[in-house]
Amino acid sequence: MIVYHGTSTKFLKQIRAKGLKNPYVTKILKDAADYAYAAVDKDLSGKPIVLMIELTKFGNLRYDGPAMNEPLSSAYDRKRNLWWNKAAREHPEWVNKKHGTVSIPAREWKYSWGGVGSAIYEGILGADAIRMILPAGEIKKHFAYE
Numbered sequence: 001m002i003v004y005h006g007t008s009t010k011f012l013k014q015i016r017a018k019g020l021k022n023p024y025v026t027k028i029l030k031d032a033a034d035y036a037y038a039a040v041d042k043d044l045s046g047k048p049i050v051l052m053i054e055l056t057k058f059g060n061l062r063y064d065g066p067a068m069n070e071p072l073s074s075a076y077d078r079k080r081n082l083w084w085n086k087a088a089r090e091h092p093e094w095v096n097k098k099h100g101t102v103s104i105p106a107r108e109w110k111y112s113w114g115g116v117g118s119a120i121y122e123g124i125l126g127a128d129a130i131r132m133i134l135p136a137g138e139i140k141k142h143f144a145y146e
């Protein structure tokens with residue numbers, strides 16, 4: 001499965017040497033480009049890049065709570081609710097009826113993957129899985145109409 005990770009060139013040397021440490025990954029290329037810009041904006045050094053990664057094992061994937069709770073845009077609202085409802089329907093034991101919330105366990109990555117296209121890879125994702133390094137600016141150009 002191909003996944004994307006947005007980051008900054010300032011981390012690239014270390015990523016190549018040590019692999020990605022607990023990276024967030026997304027199936028949505030444009031989102032990875034936006035996350036790459038966020039990584040650069042933190043201290044305005046480096047250039048935004050997207051790593052295209054080939055994942056062959058899925059056992060390390062975890063539910064991305066931050067992205068489900070605070071998605072990149074409200075365009076995800078409908079899908080997110082759909083997947084929360086699905087989780088509540090499939091696992092009533094996760095539902096807190098008093099507070100009207102659903103607590104999704106870490107191993108259940110498919111719910112954030114479905115809701116906002118994102119998951120956490122727990123551990124070290126070796127640099128040998130990186131298939132391509134793409135300039136985030138080029139990706140964003142193609143989505144300029146959004």
Ligand SMILES: NC(=O)c1ccc[n+]([C@@H]2O[C@H](COP(=O)([O-])OP(=O)(O)OC[C@H]3O[C@@H](n4cnc5c(N)ncnc54)[C@H](O)[C@@H]3O)[C@@H](O)[C@H]2O)c1
Pocket residue numbers: 004005006007008011014015018019020021022023024025026031032035036039064066067118119
């Ligand atoms: N980056 C993405 O593509 C991505 C994908 C899905 C969701 N998100 C969301 O964005 C938020 C922030 O994510 P983030 O990816 O900026 O994580 P983060 O804020 O934890 O920043 C960690 C940074 O360290 C870099 N890094 C990883 N391994 C490294 C290594 N060995 N040496 C040096 N640097 C290394 C990462 O590329 C990243 O830029 C999360 O809350 C998540 O929900 C991001």
